[in-house]
Each structure stands twice: as C-alpha cells, then as structure tokens.
Amino acid sequence: MTEIRPKISVEYVKNATIVTLTDEKILEEEDIRALQESIMSVIERAGRINLIVDFRNVRFLSSAVLGLLIRVSKKVYEGEGQLRLCSIKAKIHAIFKITRLTNIFDIYPDLDSAMEDL
Amino acid sequence: MEAKTPINHSIVIESEPTAFLEVCKRILSELEAHNFSEEDVFAVHLALEEAFLNARKHGNKMDAGKEIKIDYSVGSDKIEISMIDEGDGFDPDGVPDPRAGENLYKAEGRGLFLMRSYMDVVKYNESGNRVHMVRYREKPPLTETPGQIRA
Numbered sequence: 001m002t003e004i005r006p007k008i009s010v011e012y013v014k015n016a017t018i019v020t021l022t023d024e025k026i027l028e029e030e031d032i033r034a035l036q037e038s039i040m041s042v043i044e045r046a047g048r049i050n051l052i053v054d055f056r057n058v059r060f061l062s063s064a065v066l067g068l069l070i071r072v073s074k075k076v077y078e079g080e081g082q083l084r085l086c087s088i089k090a091k092i093h094a095i096f097k098i099t100r101l102t103n104i105f106d107i108y109p110d111l112d113s114a115m116e117d118l
Numbered sequence: 119m120e121a122k123t124p125i126n127h128s129i130v131i132e133s134e135p136t137a138f139l140e141v142c143k144r145i146l147s148e149l150e151a152h153n154f155s156e157e158d159v160f161a162v163h164l165a166l167e168e169a170f171l172n173a174r175k176h177g178n179k180m181d182a183g184k185e186i187k188i189d190y191s192v193g194s195d196k197i198e199i200s201m202i203d204e205g206d207g208f209d210p211d212g213v214p215d216p217r218a219g220e221n222l223y224k225a226e227g228r229g230l231f232l233m234r235s236y237m238d239v240v241k242y243n244e245s246g247n248r249v250h251m252v253r254y255r256e257k258p259p260l261t262e263t264p265g266q267i268r269a
Binding site: 070 | 135157160163164167168171175216217222223224225226228229231232235
C-alpha cells in the first residue's frame with residue numbers, strides 16, 4: 001500500500017485501484033484541491049482504471065467534495081474506466097441522495113461488494 | 119421550568135477557514151450543550167460550511183482582508199444564524215436546481231441547495247449578501263434507511 005500525502009491511501013487489488021479517503025472531515029478548499037490532484041495523478045498513471053473510492057473514514061464533507069467526485073468521474077470515463085464508491089455512512093449518503101448524485105454514481109455498501117465483477 | 123431566553127452572539131471574522139473553524143466549533147458546541155440531536159448538529163454544520171464557502175468565495179472573492187459577520191442564537195427549540203459578507207450579493211432565485219438535467223453533471227452549484235435542504239428557513243436580504251437560516255429541533259430524520267445504500 002502506498003501513502004500519498006495525508007489525504008488518501010492507494011491499494012491495488014487484482015484489477016482494481018482502491019483509493020481510501022483517510023480524513024474524517026473533508027472541507028477546506030485547499031485540502032480538496034490537494035485531494036483532487038492526488039486522485040487525478042493515480043488515474044493518469046493507470047490509464048484505463050477500475051477505481052473504487054472508499055469513504056469508510058469520512059464522517060463529514062461539503063458540496064466541494066461532490067464537485068471533486070464529478071471531475072474525477074469525468075476523468076475516469078474519458079479513459080473508458082469504471083468508478084465505484086463504497087462504504088458511505090448514512091448521513092453522507094443522504095447528501096448524495098438529496099442531490100440525486102445516487103443517479104450518476106455507482107454506490108456500494110462495502111468494499112467487497114464494490115470489488116465484485118470488476 | 120421557564121425557558122431561558124437565547125443569547126444573541128455576534129462575531130466578525132476574516133474570510134479565512136481557520137478563523138471560521140473556531141466559530142463553527144463554538145456554535146456546534148452550543149447546540150450539543152442544548153441537547154440538539156446528532157442530525158441537527160450535522161445539518162447545521164453542513165449549512166454553516168456551505169454558507170461560509172459562498173460568503174468567502176462568491177461574496178468576498180477569496181479576499182482574506184474582507185470580513186464576514188456571523189450572528190447566532192441557540193434556544194431550546196431552534197437555532198438561528200445570519201451571515202453577512204462584503205460582496206455585491208446575488209439573486210438566490212436565479213440559482214438553478216442542481217438536480218435538473220445537465221446540472222446534475224456540473225461540479226458546482228449545490229451549496230445553496232444543501233442549505234435549503236438541511237435548514238427550515240433560508241432567506242436572503244434584498245441585495246443578497248446576507249443569509250438568515252433557522253433550524254427547528256425535532257423533525258423526521260433526513261437519513262436514508264441503512265442497507266438501501268446501493269443506487
């Protein structure tokens with residue numbers, strides 16, 4: 001497992017790249033920009049990527065993180081890859097639901113189910 | 119027992135996340151001290167963050183020298199918050215629904231919608247540089263049933 005900055009950890013399992021967000025709260029614009037750079041560099045290195053973003057540690061986020069995920073998804077789909085989100089806590093999931101982002105992101109209850117059929 | 123009259127607090131900060139962090143902590147601690155639920159604290163935290171981001175970015179144009187004034191009061195039944203920036207304001211009714219059509223795929227434009235979703239009252243002054251928000255205690259939770267996570 002490779003540590004990239006303090007914001008994410010990256011793990012490669014079979015043909016999936018698992019990015020785990022390590023912070024409990026993701027709020028400040030500077031942090032989100034750093035987070036985006038880290039994830040984008042993982043995608044660029046991989047080319048066609050099966051990316052899983054694991055939210056198990058995240059207890060709070062702002063709408064800026066939703067924007068980051070949209071940009072990440074565009075990058076992944078440009079390379080004909082797949083993006084899955086997993087382990088999103090109920091309060092955070094409600095934000096995805098209210099904004100209808102559940103309609104455009106593939107969200108799985110846990111990492112094991114996100115790994116299936118990749 | 120007679121309900122205590124809520125105390126009005128007024129704080130002026132620079133448009134900096136570190137300055138806001140302290141105010142945010144203070145407001146959320148006060149909510150917890152008044153035994154508001156976890157859902158209430160989460161909702162107010164989210165609305166505060168989104169309002170601050172709007173005030174800092176769109177109002178004060180990321181100018182740390184410009185100030186943001188935050189007024190708040192926490193009572194037994196509700197919390198009221200006002201936030202004023204030094205910007206020219208905007209028309210909140212002109213902000214498109216981020217859930218509609220192509221807006222769903224845009225990276226920005228969800229802050230105001232979330233404020234409106236998580237607070238009971240979100241009102242702007244005429245010039246659009248002051249937002250007033252209220253959340254009342256005890257309502258049905260916003261969260262989805264656990265286990266229905268998969269889209």
